[in-house]
Amino acid sequence: MAFDAEIRAALIEQVRRFVTEKCVPIEAKVGEEDEVPQEIVDEMKNLGLFGIAVPEEYGGLALDMETEALVAMELGETSPAFRSVAGTNIGIGSQALVLFGTDAQKERWLPGIASGDLIASFALTEPEAGSDAGSLTTKAIRDGDHYVLNGTKRYITNANKADLFTVMARTDPDTPGPKGVSAFIVERDTPGVTVGVPEKKMGQQGAHICDVIFEDARVPAENMIAGEGEGFKVAMSVLDKGRLHISAVATGVSKRLIREMVNYALERQQFGKPIMQHQMIQAMIADSQAETYAAECMIMDAARRRDAGEDVTLLASSTKLFATEACGRVADRAVQVFGGAGYVSDYGIERFYRDVRIFRLYEGTSQIQQVIIARELARAAKAGRL
Ligand code: COS
Numbered sequence: 001m002a003f004d005a006e007i008r009a010a011l012i013e014q015v016r017r018f019v020t021e022k023c024v025p026i027e028a029k030v031g032e033e034d035e036v037p038q039e040i041v042d043e044m045k046n047l048g049l050f051g052i053a054v055p056e057e058y059g060g061l062a063l064d065m066e067t068e069a070l071v072a073m074e075l076g077e078t079s080p081a082f083r084s085v086a087g088t089n090i091g092i093g094s095q096a097l098v099l100f101g102t103d104a105q106k107e108r109w110l111p112g113i114a115s116g117d118l119i120a121s122f123a124l125t126e127p128e129a130g131s132d133a134g135s136l137t138t139k140a141i142r143d144g145d146h147y148v149l150n151g152t153k154r155y156i157t158n159a160n161k162a163d164l165f166t167v168m169a170r171t172d173p174d175t176p177g178p179k180g181v182s183a184f185i186v187e188r189d190t191p192g193v194t195v196g197v198p199e200k201k202m203g204q205q206g207a208h209i210c211d212v213i214f215e216d217a218r219v220p221a222e223n224m225i226a227g228e229g230e231g232f233k234v235a236m237s238v239l240d241k242g243r244l245h246i247s248a249v250a251t252g253v254s255k256r257l258i259r260e261m262v263n264y265a266l267e268r269q270q271f272g273k274p275i276m277q278h279q280m281i282q283a284m285i286a287d288s289q290a291e292t293y294a295a296e297c298m299i300m301d302a303a304r305r306r307d308a309g310e311d312v313t314l315l316a317s318s319t320k321l322f323a324t325e326a327c328g329r330v331a332d333r334a335v336q337v338f339g340g341a342g343y344v345s346d347y348g349i350e351r352f353y354r355d356v357r358i359f360r361l362y363e364g365t366s367q368i369q370q371v372i373i374a375r376e377l378a379r380a381a382k383a384g385r386l
Contacts, residue, residue, distance in 0.1 A: 003067045011067070015074040018047060023078040030206040031351050036085050044082075044116065049075075050089040051114025053241075054098060058110035065241070065303040069248040073296070076252015080355050081206030083249050088158045089113050091245050092363070093120030095238040096166045096183055100226040109164060109185065121162035123153040123186075123212050124235050130154075131368050133168075134178035134232055138214060140169035145221050147171065147184065149192070149214035157362075159195050159210040163188050166238075167214075168231045178232035183225040192217030203354030236313075242363045243316040244306065247299050247323035250359045254292040254327045257334040257352060261285050264338055275337070284333040292330060295323035314376035321369035324359035331356045 022040060030036055044050065052068055054060025063071065068090070075083040088094075094113045097105055097120075112118030129136040138151025149169055156165070165186045172180035186193060196211035226234050262285060265276035275281045302315035331353045335342035342349045360366050380386040 003064055008067050008070070011061075012070055012074055014047060015049075015071055016077075018043060019074055019078045019082075023082045027079045027348060027351070028345075030079060030081055032205070034205040034208075036081060036206045040082065041085055041116070044086050048114075049086045050116035053090045054094060054110050054114040055106075058106055059114040060110070064307045065244060066300060066307055069244060069299050069303045072245050072248035073252040073255070073299075076249040076254075077256040079204070079206065079351065080249060080253060080359075081204045084157065084204060084207035086116065087207075087245075087249075088121050088162075089116065089119060091242045092122035092238050093158070093162075093164075093166060095241055096122075096225050096234050097185065099237055100183075100230075100234050104222070105185065105225065112163070118163040119158055119161045121156050121158045121165045121212075122235075122238065123156050123159075123165045123167045125154050125156070127152060127154050131365060133235065134181065135176070136168060136170060136181060138167070138169040139173060140167075140171045140182060140184060140219070141173075142171065142221070143218070146218040147182075147221060147224070149184070149186065149217040149219055151214050153212040153214075155199065155209045155362075156212050157207065157209050159212050160198055160208050162195070165193075165212060166225070167212075168235050169214075171228050171231075175229075179229055181231040181235075182228050183231035183234040184219050185223045185225065186214075186217065186219050190217050190219060202357055203351065204358060239363055240313050240316045241306070243320040243369075244299060244302055244312070246359060246363050247295065247316075247319045248303075250324045250327035250356065251292060251295045251299060253352060253356055253359075254288065254295065254323075254330040257330050257349070258285065258288050258292060260349065261288065261334050261337045264341075281337055284337055288330040288333050291326040295319070295326050298322060314373060314380075317364070317369040317372040317376070320364065321366050321373065324356075325366055327356050327359055 022043060048061050051060035052063045052071055056062045097109060113120050124133055126136050126138060140147040140149050167184045167186045168181050170180045171182040192215045194213040198208040198210050265281050266274050268275045298319040302312050302319050305315060306312045334349050335353050338347055338349050341347045
């Protein structure tokens, strides 16, 4: 649904206030305690954040991609762990259902996902299948009106809180690669499903990733999303959208860090004047601003094109590559502008530096985005569309 400008502005303002008043003051606490407090989660539910990408008939806000990106950018202006609380419900955990689910599947799960009462996770990655997602080995073998799942998924965001997983598993063991893969909704309380302990991570404390293990887990055949063998395409379509969302979160962080840099550089004096007046500091801040603005323009353009019905695989990967790499450079410069203070926890800059590193890894590494960009360009050239 295209969003009325006034409603959109009010929503963005609400999210901005939530971020500045509720999240920013407790960033350090969340980082130290590795947990987002329940009252913040409840407030996110009240704001409707869990359901921003769910259709209205299932209780969501049904934001278009452009508005979702604006919301994600606002959420990016604080520790990314806050966004992650609702991140999988907004993105990879819900979108297979939204894009490919049957009416019955949508009616069953989307209202809970939209309200935040059900947490949804996306289980694609495995110990031996990361970038080469099509080589996954988790099996789903048909047995009557069920599929029996066996295998291990790795680094699954929000798995410890999840009520249901979108699981990609191989229904045809004789067909290697992407074609033998199907997608399922698997409920957490299915016998044979175990969730591992959260991994200790470099950053984003408060957001958790775990293994999910399937041992003879019987999943009703009616939980399959799209048809048999369609699971890889389902996953890739979900990731196209997810990559735009992550680009927006990363760019939100970049904007926050630019503000932190400017404010600090105006206060901090060296050589008898604020360091903002030193040209080498100016250069770092100016490059950060130019790159962040470029990323923002890419996100908005790609989002609008997606809303207009265009295939945005090329643009989503181009945007994720640029926006997340730019965010990494911005965070690095922020440490540099803050100097020794950038390395000390009290200022929070070192935490952001650690937090943003994952942006260049998850939902496809920068190198995978380059592979996709090259592949899409070659495809377009062969089809005479370049
Ligand atoms: N949308 C819809 N369909 C897509 C698609 C997309 N974005 N990308 C690929 N497909 C389709 C292809 O068209 C192909 O279908 P056909 O055989 O009918 O032509 C099928 O999916 C297989 O695609 P492809 O041959 O390109 O698969 P590859 O094994 O070469 O893998 C990459 C492609 C590397 C792009 C994929 O494995 C990938 O994205 N890896 C990264 C995974 C990732 O992001 N992991 C993060 C986990 S979530 S935090």
